[in-house]
Amino acid sequence: QLQLVESGGGLVQPGGSLRLSCTASGSSFDYYVIGWFRQAPGKERERVSCISGSGGNSAYVEPVKGRFAISRDNAKNTVYLQMNSPKVEDTAVYYCASSQFGSCSALLMGLETSYSTWGQGTQVTVSS
Numbered sequence: 001q002l003q004l005v006e007s008g009g010g011l012v013q014p015g016g017s018l019r020l021s022c023t024a025s026g027s028s029f030d031y032y033v034i035g036w037f038r039q040a041p042g043k044e045r046e047r048v049s050c051i052s053g054s055g056g057n058s059a060y061v062e063p064v065k066g067r068f069a070i071s072r073d074n075a076k077n078t079v080y081l082q083m084n085s086p087k088v089e090d091t092a093v094y095y096c097a098s099s100q101f102g103s104c105s106a107l108l109m110g111l112e113t114s115y116s117t118w119g120q121g122t123q124v125t126v127s128s
Contacts, residue, residue, distance in 0.1 A: 001115045002027040004096050009122030010051060020081040022096030022119060028056065033099040035107055036081050038092035046098060048094070050104040059079055059108040064090075085124040086126045092119040096111075 008020040035050040048115060049070040051058045058070050066083035069082040079096060099107055106112045 002029075003030065004098060004117055006094060006096055006119040007120040009094060011097070011125045011127065012083070013089060013128055014126055015085050018083045018086060018124060020083065020094055020122060020124070022079040022081075024077045024079075024098070029051035029077045031100065033071065033096050033102055033104050033107060034079040035099065036070065036079075037095045037097060037106075038090075039095070040089075040092040043092075043096075047108055047110065048107055049081060052104045057104050059105050059117075061108065064115055081125070083128045087092045088126050091124060091126045093123050095121045 002024055003026045004021050014020045030054045033052055034084055036044050036048040038048050039045040047061055048064055049060045049068060051070045051072055055072045060068060067085050074080040096119045098117045099114045102112045102114040
């Protein structure tokens, strides 16, 4: 079965940069759509970004467009989330999740919710 582990979180200053990693094991990886989510203290979990199995398609929610970039290296079984110019409001626990059947755009819009496997999360704190 597929397992996901997030890493790369930590403390970052506003305007800095941080790269999160989502590494998979236990199953073939390149067929899965991978999504990034986040949950801030006292807030509901929200969708952030997703990427298709091949890496050819990706999507972002409006608050992170132009600042975050998702990519994947299937040879390393890893999906990345590059966070540039993070803001205080980006502070959250970031999770990655996999979907075996959904499309990236539909998953990001919430039109389908077929994520089946989740990582444990990694804390990102944006503060001076």
